[in-house]
Amino acid sequence: MKKEEVPQDDANMLEGKFKVVKYALNENGEYVKVPSVGWEPENVALGQAWDVINERVEQARQDVLAGKASPLAFHMEKNMMDEALLAKHMDLPARKVKRHLEPKEFAALDAATLQRYAETLLTTVEDLKRVPDAPSRPISSDKT
């Protein structure tokens, strides 16, 4: 890949925070580091991975709204976790976490456990007990 061939396909995946570097050939045929704002196939693959996450998060949100799952289910999906990974972070058996995904069991949780869940899932106790009114899709394949 020549320097001028280094892709500059911006899908805002880097949020303008920085450019990445790629190795490419300069005019003398020597390898140099060249900044890049992104590359179409990588953007597409990333967007695609986020579509799957967004879908799961939204499904969980709907389940919570329908009373089929506790809000914990939503926050777990939002953190891209499954019961097993969340259980590991909480130092709890996975079957317990699974139980807490049921509205009734979740409602009976003590303050300390709620606090630990909130910290683990990067939220507050208050927010842990509810889900947003609208779906959120921070990143998606729309712009790729």
Place this chain on the structure above:
Amino acid sequence: MSKPKVPSSSGDVSIPFDHQQSAHCESGVISNLMRFHGLKVSEPLAFGIGSGLFYSHMPFLKLNGIPVTSYRILPGLIFKRFSKNMGVEMKRMKFRDQDKAMAELDRVLDQGLPVGMLTSVFYLPYLPQAFRFHFNAHNIVVFGRKGDEYLVSDPVMEGTTTIHRRALMRARFAKGTPDTNGRMYYPIVVPTGADLKTAVAKGLKRTARDMSNVPIPMFGVKGMPYLAKKLRHYETKLGERRAKLFLGNIIRMQEEIGTGGAGFRFMFAAFLQEAAGLLGKPELKKYAMEMTRIGDQWREFAFEAGRVCKGRAEASTTYGTLADRLEEIGRGEKAIFKELAKLPL
């Protein structure tokens, strides 16, 4: 070894650390850390000496239900092999207790030594959100502390950044594949007269050997036709949606920012170019160009694959033609690594 100034007793530490941006985190951290200790190795050299290039497609090893494809050796191995080949001694530690892990970090920083560590990308708030998955093998260097903020050299970033103590603790103690366990490391012996030539030759030979000799079809140059065979039937076996997810993952390949199949090939080509000069073997330049050509083929593959994922491909591009491309790449890599393995260095 350069002797950095021991910081004042105020509790703040700022070690003069020369951060240089790299394409990949592990090779970048090696290059940056070694330069601090007076050993100048570029990122491609670190990558090559550490025999970082590899290929594997493991249909039985799945992440989020999708088989893992990798274009490099396992995380951590580049560091291990580099150190061994260069006679560098590293102090490595892991912890159960988070406070102890932070106390040890502080203690080493107080000695004026920058510290490398394993983190989870998901818990690094300074990275763009799109990249923040539970990828638990991201290497960064911490080189100071200001109140509750730690000074960070993240090799994939243009400049240095900071992270709050609490966030850093999370990133150091993420669970998953693998648990990060607060792993940290720093060089304790960096030889002044390291035999760079021998190290380069060793690293190169090992890559060539591992790529061409592993008898299992999932690994090395056999991995590409192996995946190609599966790829050919993705759509019929998996259905359109899952086929696209599997294909997208081959592009994304559980990597972090800015690398990828082609990325590692270009970095290896850059290594071959540097090796040609260091070893006085101009023929290696020819191989560097050949590797570049293969890197370009990987790029074209990813480009076409991306279009298929997005449903934007030309009618003539199918899973079958993608598989053809992959087989061709496999033939190219087989040829070059076979020759490199035989090359007297």
